Amino acid sequence: MEFTSIIFAIFYSFIFVLYWRVSEKSRNVILLLANIVFYLSFGTKYAFILVYIIVFTFFAAKVLEQKRKIEILMLAVLGTVAFLIIFKYLGFGIQILNGVFSVLGLGMQVNSIHFIAPLGISYYTFLAISYLADVYRGKIKAEKEFLVYAVYLSFFPIVLSGPIERAGNLINRLHKTEKFDYSNAVLGLERILWGCFKKLVIADNLAMYVNAVGDNVYEYTGFAIVLANLGFTIQLYCDFSGYSDMAIGFAKMLNIHLEENFKAPYFSTSIKEFWSRWHISLSGWLRDYIYIPLGGSRCSKIRGMFNLMLTFLVSGIWHGAGIKYLIWGGMHGILQCAEKVFMDIFNVPKTKRKVSKLLSLILTFLIINFTWLPFWLPTTRSFLYALTHMFDGVQNIGSYIRNGINEFNINSFMVVTLLISLSVLIIHDYKAKKSEVYDRFVVNSKLERRIVRISLLLLVLCFNCVSGSGFIYFQF
Numbered sequence: 252m253e254f255t256s257i258i259f260a261i262f263y264s265f266i267f268v269l270y271w272r273v274s275e276k277s278r279n280v281i282l283l284l285a286n287i288v289f290y291l292s293f294g295t296k297y298a299f300i301l302v303y304i305i306v307f308t309f310f311a312a313k314v315l316e317q318k319r320k321i322e323i324l325m326l327a328v329l330g331t332v333a334f335l336i337i338f339k340y341l342g343f344g345i346q347i348l349n350g351v352f353s354v355l356g357l358g359m360q361v362n363s364i365h366f367i368a369p370l371g372i373s374y375y376t377f378l379a380i381s382y383l384a385d386v387y388r389g390k391i392k393a394e395k396e397f398l399v400y401a402v403y404l405s406f407f408p409i410v411l412s413g414p415i416e417r418a419g420n421l422i423n424r425l426h427k428t429e430k431f432d433y434s435n436a437v438l439g440l441e442r443i444l445w446g447c448f449k450k451l452v453i454a455d456n457l458a459m460y461v462n463a464v465g466d467n468v469y470e471y472t473g474f475a476i477v478l479a480n481l482g483f484t485i486q487l488y489c490d491f492s493g494y495s496d497m498a499i500g501f502a503k504m505l506n507i508h509l510e511e512n513f514k515a516p517y518f519s520t521s522i523k524e525f526w527s528r529w530h531i532s533l534s535g536w537l538r539d540y541i542y543i544p545l546g547g548s549r550c551s552k553i554r555g556m557f558n559l560m561l562t563f564l565v566s567g568i569w570h571g572a573g574i575k576y577l578i579w580g581g582m583h584g585i586l587q588c589a590e591k592v593f594m595d596i597f598n599v600p601k602t603k604r605k606v607s608k609l610l611s612l613i614l615t616f617l618i619i620n621f622t623w624l625p626f627w628l629p630t631t632r633s634f635l636y637a638l639t640h641m642f643d644g645v646q647n648i649g650s651y652i653r654n655g656i657n658e659f660n661i662n663s664f665m666v667v668t669l670l671i672s673l674s675v676l677i678i679h680d681y682k683a684k685k686s687e688v689y690d691r692f693v694v695n696s697k698l699e700r701r702i703v704r705i706s707l708l709l710l711v712l713c714f715n716c717v718s719g720s721g722f723i724y725f726q727f
Contacts, residue, residue, distance in 0.1 A: 252292035253721060254497045255451060262288070263501060270505055275428035282402045282425075282505075289407035290371075297369035300334045305404050307331065308379040312386045312393040324387045328380055335376045338366040343572030370725060371411040373569060375404055377536055382418040384540055391419045399425050408498035412491070412724040414512040414532035421507070429506045438691055439504035441704065445679075445692070446496030447715075448707045453672050454490035455716030457482045460661050461627075462720075468633045474655020476641040483627040484620045485673070488517065490723045491530070499690075515684035517619070520611035522586045525619060533569075537562050556591065560584035571726070575625040575634055582622045668714050675710075 252259045266285045270278055291298060311327040345361050352359045382404075385391045394400040403422050409415075464471050464479035471479070495512035502509045516529035526534050545558040560581070567580020625634040644651045682693040692703050 252289060254494065254501075255447060267504060271431045278428075279398050279402050279425060282406070283398060286402065286405040286407045286410065290405060290410060293370050293411075297338075297372075300338075300369050300372065301375060301405060301410075303334070304331060304375060304379050305401050308383055308404070309394070309397055309400050312383055315383060315387050316393040319387055319389070321387075324383060327383050331379050331383065332376060334369075335372055338368045338372060340568075340572045342366065374413050374415060375410055377415050377533075378404055378418070381415070381536060381540060385418060391422075394418070394422055406502075408501045409509065412494050412498075412722060413530075414495055414498065414509055415536050416509055416532065420510065424507050432506055435506055436504045439500040439502075441692060442500030442503060442690070443497050444500075444704065444707050444711070446493040446500060447711050448493075448672070449489035449496065449676065450493035450722070451715035452710050453669065453676065454486045454493060455720055456665060456669060456672075456714070457486040457489075458720045459716065460659060460665075461486055464659070465628055465633075468628060468637055471658055472640045472643040473645070473658075474641075474651050475658035476637050476655075478655055478659045480624055480627060480637070480641070481620055484517075484623050487623065487626075487723060488513075489676070494722050494724065511689050514687075514689050515680035517616055518612060518680060518684045519615050519619075520608055521615055522583065522590055522618065525615060526583070526587075533566070537566055541565055552591075556588045559587050559591075563587065570626070574631045575628070578631070578634070579622060579625045582625075586618065586622075672710065672714070675706075 252262060262285075266281065270281050273281055290301065307330055308327070311323075311330065315323055315327060342363055342365050345363050349360050349363070352361075382391075386393050394403075399422060402425055403416075403418060404410075406416075406421065461479050461482040464475060465483070468476065492513040499509045499511070510532060512531050514528040514531065516525050519525035519528055542558055542562040545561065546554060547558060548555045550558070561584075563580045563584035564577060565580070566583070567576040567578070570576050570579070624637060625631070628634045628637055644654065679693070683689050686693055692700060694700050694703055
């Protein structure tokens with residue numbers, strides 16, 4: 252029951268009407284029922300894990316509130332992450348162990364285990380950990396109402412792919428009783444429409460061509476790999492931010508405000524700025540619960556860089572159990588450390604600042620685009636192949652580009668569709684970043700707003716990808 256399906260539209264319409272028709276005291280009951288139905292629609296096999304984490308952390312937080320001891324916190328966190336480690340990292344750990352045995356020539360092998368990780372486990376586990384840590388620090392009180400806490404940890408718009416909402420924000424909102432707000436409902440619908448446009452028109456149409464190369468990368472060389480990697484850079488942003496837009500929109504229609512998760516990240520002028528605009532809820536989580544507890548930057552430069560590297564390696568392995576994710580996390584850690592070391596280079600005179608800013612924006616985008624290479628390709632081996640073959644034939648630049656376009660095999664109609672759609676996206680993100688307004692269309696009049704709504708609706712209806720793919724971040 253994905254956000255873009257007809258069945259979800261029917262499901263949400265029913266929940267929306269019921270939510271605003273029942274008494275204020277019954278609304279959290281409706282939300283919990285909605286959460287249960289939504290999560291079980293993806294399968295019942297591992298639903299017990301979510302139930303376990305809800306119950307375990309609810310009572311663990313009460314103990315932490317009474318006895319704020321680090322040992323209790325560590326035990327509570329261990330009990331929370333146990334299933335995440337087993338389902339997501341145990342098989343990878345056994346592979347590494349077998350590799351060590353092989354290198355040492357010990358002739359030992361441990362039977363490998365492969366689990367399919369439950370949907371959303373990385374997200375609701377991080378929600379639970381931040382809740383425990385905040386109770387331990389005294390930032391929030393342990394929730395007294397089990398119903399409210401259960402709704403928080405299983406809230407259907409965010410349970411599968413975030414945003415990773417903090418307990419202090421979302422739980423407080425679940426306690427508030429508010430009347431139906433027509434303007435919020437309209438803003439929510441607009442946000443859902445914008446998310447559908449990014450997902451169905453841009454991400455899913457690009458996916459057909461990007462996946463064709465990524466799934467058979469050994470059959471491609473040269474500019475075709477470069478084009479596909481660029482396509483994935485755009486696809487990933489539209490897919491994931493589109494999901495976040497829809498989640499925020501669905502919640503807003505219920506008068507529940509979720510934090511922004513993307514703020515025009517590809518208009519960043521540094522890697523540091525990029526991470527303040529991309530997957531903001533995860534970046535903030537890693538900062539508050541990994542980087543700062545390690546010492547952050549309040550230490551020697553070398554130790555600060557170590558903290559930064561470790562944080563990004565955690566970010567990499569959070570996305571998936573594999574060497575390629577460690578490579579991706581390591582890339583971003585190294586880039587951030589390099590920016591810290593060479594920060595003085597970016598201190599240019601005011602007269603050259605606009606030119607410097609544009610060049611920094613282009614350079615940052617190209618670097619980010621390159622770092623998505625291991626993230627995009629299915630294996631470390633395929634990443635290494637692409638890395639060593641993506642510039643084959645570049646000596647003859649004309650044939651390099653021409654052959655790459657031919658291999659990419661995108662038709663003229665799709666080129667026009669994507670150019671129009673990407674122009675809309677670029678204009679929107681540029682205006683949003685300039686005005687720092689991300690929760691609505693940046694337009695100046697009601698007429699312009701209607702034109703934007705109708706235009707987006709027509710684009711979604713006419714140019715959506717019929718054979719749409721699932722959301723990329725469901726796998727994380």
